[in-house]
Amino acid sequence: MPLTDRTCKTAEPREDGKPLRLADERGMYLEVMPNGSKYWRLKYRFGDKEKRLALGVYPNVSLKEAREKRDEARRQLQDGQDPGAIRKAGKLAAKVAAANTFEAICKEWHAKESHEWSAAHSGRVMAAMEQHIFPFIGQRPISDIKPLELLEVIRKVEQAGNIDTATRLRQRCSAVFRLGILTGRCDSDPAAPLVGALKTQQAQPRKALKRDEIPDFLAALEKYDGTKQTKLMMRLILLTFTRVGELAAAKWKEIDFDAALWTIPPEHRKLTEKSKKTAPPHLVPLAPQAIAILQELRTISGGREHVFPNRNQPSRPMSPETLRRALHRMGFKGKADVHGFRSTASTILNEGGFNPDAIERQLSHIERNKVRAAYNRAEYMEERRSMLCWWGDYIESLQK
Incomplete structure (x- = not known):
């Protein structure tokens, strides 16, 4: 029954x-x-x-x-x-399909590449994919995704005004598809034809002080009502024209007063995580004016690990954003950028007839030519030391 x-x-x-x-x-x-x-x-x-x-x-x-x-x-x-x-x-096909989705292969690509990235950059890359790509094509078999489908997804980002993000997403999607091709899970890269279909962001040069603007800047810095530490940090970055992140992370153990030398360890340099493991430190000769600033700072933070300790968390370094906010308060928003100090120094030193290779080495720029890079290991230290002393005297002469 x-x-x-x-x-x-x-x-x-x-x-x-x-x-x-x-x-x-x-x-x-x-x-x-x-x-x-x-x-x-x-x-x-x-x-x-x-x-x-x-x-x-x-x-x-x-x-x-x-x-x-x-x-x-x-x-x-x-x-x-x-x-x-x-x-x-059917179960096997579903299992294979799940392993061959765009999201699965993207995560495989991310795991393969992220060991060369900082933790913060690695997190940003995956967060962007999770926000902009996975909701639309993440569960699609990678071999089924066509250029027009991918273009529609990335155009959503572009239309929101995030042109740089859209460009990076296309590049990263292309890398995922290339991994799919190499592992036999798709036959083509639908991101490749999209290069000409997306807008490109016009590069905006960093706002840099002109030679005749430096006196006004120094006068504004003198009147700035922020902390003494911030004012000294601004002076020091102008004298050394290092990257703001390098200066913010500086520790007292890196400063050799006797040799008038600051040794920036590779982990603080602007390098890929892979390069940081083998790169040498960057050596920065210190002009007498820079030494004087550091001596003054030693009375403020000499008992701390960092030259510029964070006011609220003294065991941590000051935020690099501090100088940007200070520039804005000084009235230079839209007129000057902290990173632009490097351009200002480079322009004036090149016009002054200093060795361009020594200037580039002081800026810690990577030499793309391997033969020249081998010779650059000499560091141009004596030329750079003379150049930094001249620069210190020049900045001092512009003080009103």
Whole structure:
């Protein structure tokens, strides 16, 4: 007799601890386990072998739904197919598809590349993919994604005004597709043709002080009502024209007063994480004016690890943003940028006839020519020391 829903609902386990099988029709039955769980099964024969196919768990799968699954399996048998084999093939295909989605391969690419990035950069890369790409094509098989589909996704970012982000997303998507090609999971890179289809951000040069603007800047700095430490930091970065992140992270152990030398360790330099492991430190000769500033700073923070300790968390360095905010308060918002001090110094020193290689070495720029880079290991130290002393005297002469 066919089962009823009431029979299924009221069925109890056997007292002897063995499974109870309640037959329905055409090989289907409800198996009641000793713990009370109930499973739909289909008994069938294929290739002279008796087999069983799971049809679901009662009551999640109702009696009606179980019968529909049974009838589908019976149709497969009539077509000469094994429903159990079809089920296994479907699970395998789903597993393969899940491993070959854009999101899965993107995470594989990220894990492969991120060991060369800082933790912060690694986090930003994945966060951008999670926000802008995964919601739209993350679960799509990577081999099915076409250029127009990807363009529509990246255009959403571009239309929001984030042109640089859109450009970087295209580049990173392209890297993911290239990994898919190399591992045989897709045949083409649909991000490659999008280069000309996206807007490009016009590069904006850093705002730099002109020669005749330096006296006004120094006068404004003198009147600045911020902390003494911030004012001295601003003077020091102007004298050394290092990167603001390098100066903010400076520690007293890096300063050699006797040799008038600041040694910036590679972990503080603007390098890839991979390069930081093998790169040499950057040596910065200190002019007498810079030494005087450091001597004054020593009375403020000499007992701390950092030359510029954070006011609220003294064990941490001052934020590089401090100088940007100070510039704005001094009235130079939109007129000058802290990073622009490097351009100002480079321009004036080149016009003054100093060795361009020594200037580039002082700026800690990477020499792309390997042969020249080998010669640059000499550091141009004496030239740079003379140049920094001249620069210190020059800045001092402009003080009103």
